[in-house]
Amino acid sequence: MKRTSGERAVGSRVLEGQVAGPLWSDACGWQDLALFCGDANLAFGRAMLNLDRGWSARWRATWKVGKVKRAGPVAGLNAVPLTGCVPWRGFTWRRGQYHRPGLEPVLSTGRQHAFESHREDQFIVMADFMGEAEEILSQPFLLKFEGEGGWREHIPDFLLISGRGRWLVDVRPEGRMDEDDVMKFAASSEVALALGWGYAVVTGWRALTWRNVDLLYSRRRPMQDRLGMMPRLLQTARAAQALSQPLTFRALADTCEFPALARPVILHLLWHRQLGVDLAAPFGDGSVVRVAREAVR
Incomplete structure (x- = not known):
């Protein structure tokens, strides 16, 4: 239980085993x-x-x-x-805390x-x-x-x-x-x-991961799909993946008649891990979207 005078607590470190590269949201855990x-x-x-x-x-x-x-x-x-x-x-909640x-x-x-x-x-x-x-x-x-x-x-x-x-x-x-x-x-x-x-x-x-998850968080709650967009979006993404064709967020939204309405639906599917995106990269129209591994079959 004794310490030498030169021993000091040091700052935090990234968990050993973490490597640079894509962090697909459908396949990673919070530990990643x-x-x-x-x-x-x-x-x-x-x-x-x-x-x-x-x-x-x-x-x-x-x-x-x-x-x-x-x-x-x-x-x-x-x-x-x-x-x-x-x-x-x-x-407790109080003013000034x-x-x-x-x-x-x-x-x-x-x-x-x-x-x-x-x-x-x-x-x-x-x-x-x-x-x-x-x-x-x-x-x-x-x-x-x-x-x-x-x-x-x-x-x-x-x-x-x-x-x-x-x-x-x-x-x-x-x-x-x-x-x-x-x-x-x-x-x-x-x-x-x-x-x-x-x-x-x-x-x-890890860099960008919280910002990206926070964006998806805005569409996490149950939502009605009166236009039937969810199955069509998943089918489109699955077809593109079968052909090894990268599909971006914007391209997937543009396959719908109303792209502006499709965007929040895609975010909802991303939160619920039916679709996946790289959480280690800035999220935007050019982000590549894939079907979750469990949903490919």
Whole structure:
């Protein structure tokens, strides 16, 4: 748990394995779009933890179901039905506050989910766009762990539950974390690892990806298709793809009698991942659109 005088927490890094190239919206996950706190940071924080034998039975988690608080060792969290939890802290709105809390409606869960900052709101939107979230728990539990200075506490920002497993997530912009934060993130990482969950500290998003997803977000809600444009647009895109002919956003819209009406329908199909576009490139009339991989068959 000791550090040398030359050791310092460093800034965030792109997750190892991310490479430059197209990020097709129909095939990527939020992990492909996010920037993460580097492994060196978490290793630095891990050195400040007491991970002696039996630590997962000593460390405690406390969660809230309604107004009732329940607690137990972190080793038993997989047996806890966390889907009924409410946020650990209350969310308040008042004039002059510096953070921006709110409620984000999520299509994949059919409910509103709380956030405390614009960055946290972005994460919820990104998770909703991927369509994998069966549940998004804001501030799922209070973690009590042993670190430098004795017992410490941390409240992770989100627990994302899907058919592919669970992800514990903290959201912190690059350059806005100190040594104490890094220790807390490392503690959350160790808990997630012990439980077989994923863990990430999201510091931002890859260039252009948030701007593009935010554009599609404007057309995410259910819409009536009285002119029957959706099946025709998908059929046109599928035919062009079968002939290996690149089809741009504008060209696809122009195949309809009313291109101006077709554009929001295409954006709707993009949000729902029936069509795909490269999220790493500026979106515009020249953006190449493809049929989602699952819809090609």
